[in-house]
Amino acid sequence: MTMTRRVAHAVAATAALVMLGAPARAHHSFGAEYDSNQPVTVTGVVTKIEWTNPHSFIYLDVADAAGQKVNWKLEGYPPNVLYRTGWKRDVTMKVGDTVTVFAWRARLGGPLAHSREVTFADGNKLFFGPPAGTGDGGAAPAVKVP
């Protein structure tokens, strides 16, 4: 087979296939529990960090509009993924630190959200959680919709 024919063959074969996104997701459905249409950015003082499986949590005291402290709970990656993302437990972020977290609010309401990006006092940023839509099936189902 000539190179041109081989390439044409490969292109035709590829065109007949579908690229499936999604299986990189971890554990649970972001989309069921959290609403990607409700982004929220909160700044506050870290009161607790749970480095736990299947997900970690940051707890943050945030002042509401009336100046009252509200303790937010922010979900994120498990410790093994955080480690590979550049986090060091008890070093990168500690209780008492002031941080800003970009997140998406829970469908159940309240001070509960799924974290994405954490900005530290020195301006550095790290991802603590996955993008919106992770683990809820991706952009399209595995089957053709009739």
Add this chain to the structure above:
Amino acid sequence: MRTPFFIALAVTASSIAIAAQAPAAAPRGADGKPDLTGVWQGSSTRPGKWEDANNGLGVGGTGKDPNAPPSLGSQQVITEPAPYQPWAAARVLESFNKRGIDDPAALCLPPGVPRLVLVSLFPIEIVQTPKRVVFMYEYMNVFRSIPIDAPHPPDIAPTYLGDSVAHWEGNTLVVDAVGFNDKTWLTGTGTFHSEDLHLVERYTRVSKDRIDFEATIDDPKVLTKPWTIRTTMMLREGTRVQEYVCAENNQDPAQYERLLKEGVGFRRP
């Protein structure tokens, strides 16, 4: 006779370029077979160490670039649409519309095969000897210890990861798996199967950095024909497979229960 000279020069130059770019060959074991031993990342096409290959977008959005769009950058799984029978396709679609709250992994159960190979957020360690190949998956901390050139035992009872045996076809390790229960998913959301699932996986280490993976999924009870998926696994030198004890603090089943009890809308429109 300038033209032949230039052609010769061009051919020589391109040969050198190809030689310079050729990836390192796959290592081989004492038996002469390709050795799959190493720590691998599934559904990736990027060579290099974990932190380099997952920089920028990063798999599952773990990369360091905060300006990167929130998409799952490095994964790549090629498949035809899943050939489910109409009644079964409706069930897959229902899981998708429920945003996967029926995922066995949400209960910290084994997610399924070949799904375990495709989960690129967590690495896989392979240890190979002439008689046995062992796959250790960080995701859910499950393993498959697979004899090479041995038959399936006669007394298989259905299990989450089934019973696997392997043999070599040239440079390809072929894993034949049967004896599955019907409680896991094959790939993405809702891709259920029956206990009649027969899976054939083909692992070909085409270079030091890369395994070409192909799985043929046969399950006449739910599919209209065998379903083939393909992806690549990339070597991640320096990455270690870590602990993942999913049941430690799993709050998701309770959250799902609350969503359903309180009638909070979460279905796809």
